[in-house]
Amino acid sequence: MFTGRLCRAAALSRARISSRPVALPFVRSAYRSIVTTRYTTDHESVVFDTETGVGTISITDYAQSSLGDVVFVELPNVGTTVNQGDQIGAIESVKAASDIYAPVSGIVEEINKELDDKPGLLNKVDDEKGWLCKVKLSNPSEVEGLLTADAYKAHCESEGSS
Incomplete structure (x- = not known):
């Protein structure tokens, strides 16, 4: 058989x-992994993998285009416990500086060390290199409270018209 x-x-x-x-x-x-991408009104995104319980935090394309060329990125330390909404870093560009807020709660497991020498990676469309940090979520249900792609798009459109 x-x-x-x-x-x-x-x-x-x-x-x-x-x-x-x-x-x-x-x-x-044997394993069924669901990967969900959600957004905040502050223009961060999190790609959450249910199998690993890890969320990869990035800034959105909207934020990238608003900031312009990124010249410096400050990230949290590995092992830092963050709560949803906490400031976890900052981004400086030729146009402005902007704080980074945690879209979810958890423990920072990894940071994108390439951004130390190449902060401009955030301006790349390639999400594989332009991420900020990875967080092991302490409360995965927080992901469901974030904006879907359609809701985030509507938020950006309303922000642009005001």
Whole structure:
């Protein structure tokens, strides 16, 4: 008897040989990770992974374009306990300086050390390099209280019209 991927591969082979449709077996993963991105009205975002319990904090594209070229980034120390809404750092650009606020509560597990030498990475569209810090959430339900992508877009549009 085939199991897992072998079973699926065997069913696919039968489907190619047969002219009739073949029902493919459903293989359930041992882990189901959900990754959610949410936003704050202060223009921070958090990408939360339910499997790891870690949220990756960044500033939004709206914030990046408003700030202009980033010249300095101050981040919290690894191991720092933060509460939702706490100031956790600052960003200075050629146009302005702006505080960074924690979108969620937890313990800072990692900071983006590349920003020390290359603060301009925040101006890149690539989220893989332009993140600020990673926080192990102490209260994952806080993510649900943040803005969805549509709600954040509406917030930015209303901010731009005022």
